[in-house]
Amino acid sequence: MAYKKIKSYKFTEAELREIWSVEYCNQPIITFDNIEVKFFSSMFDHCFYESHSRKEKDKSILSLNRLEKIYWIKDTLLDPASIRKKGWDRNKKTYTDSSRVNLVKGNYIVVIKIFAKNKARFITAYEVNSDENLKKIKNSPDWA
Structure with a gap:
């Protein structure tokens, strides 16, 4: 993958925000294993703003570091x-089949929430x- x-x-x-809209919100991304992932414009803020404090979770700072990897989300979902x-x-304090974490590049993750067979929405x-x-x-359980 390009990354x-x-x-x-x-x-x-x-x-x-326009890049986000064009790349993600105008059409779903189909993962390499055929899961349709939907994105919404409102998710931009959650994904690309960081909190100045983990305790407050205020999402007040636009993260240029996260934004430089804006295309990595798609690349990660397409990467077998x-x-x-x-x-x-x-x-529930447990692992769940309704949430999947894709990990690439050693420490970059994309989280999706499965809501129906082969259908998901982007989380972060x-x-x-x-x-x-x-x-x-x-160390978490592998996605089946």
């Missing part, structure tokens, strides 16, 4: 070499910067 980065600082936020793991349901994507969290993801 190309952009120089996100050279774009306005409006231009970055990605590592696929079951997601964690924090409310980011680089895991905590060795402890990365270890938890790598």
Whole structure:
């Protein structure tokens, strides 16, 4: 896969939102294993804004680091070499078949939520910067 980065600082936020809309929201992405993933314009803020504090979770800072990898989301979903793991349901405190984590490039993840047979919606994507969290993801059950 290409996994190309952009120089996100050279774009306005409006231009970055347009890339998001064109690449993801105008049509679903079909994963390499035939799951249709839907994206919505409102997901831009959740995916590309970071909180200044993990405790507050205020999503107040536009993340140029996350945005430089805006195309990686699609690349990850299309990559048959990605590592696929079951997601964690924090409310039930267990792994679930309704959430999938795709891991590439050592620490970049894309999370999707399965809501019907071969249908999902995008949840988030980011680089895991905590060795402890990365270890938890790598040790989680494989996606069947």
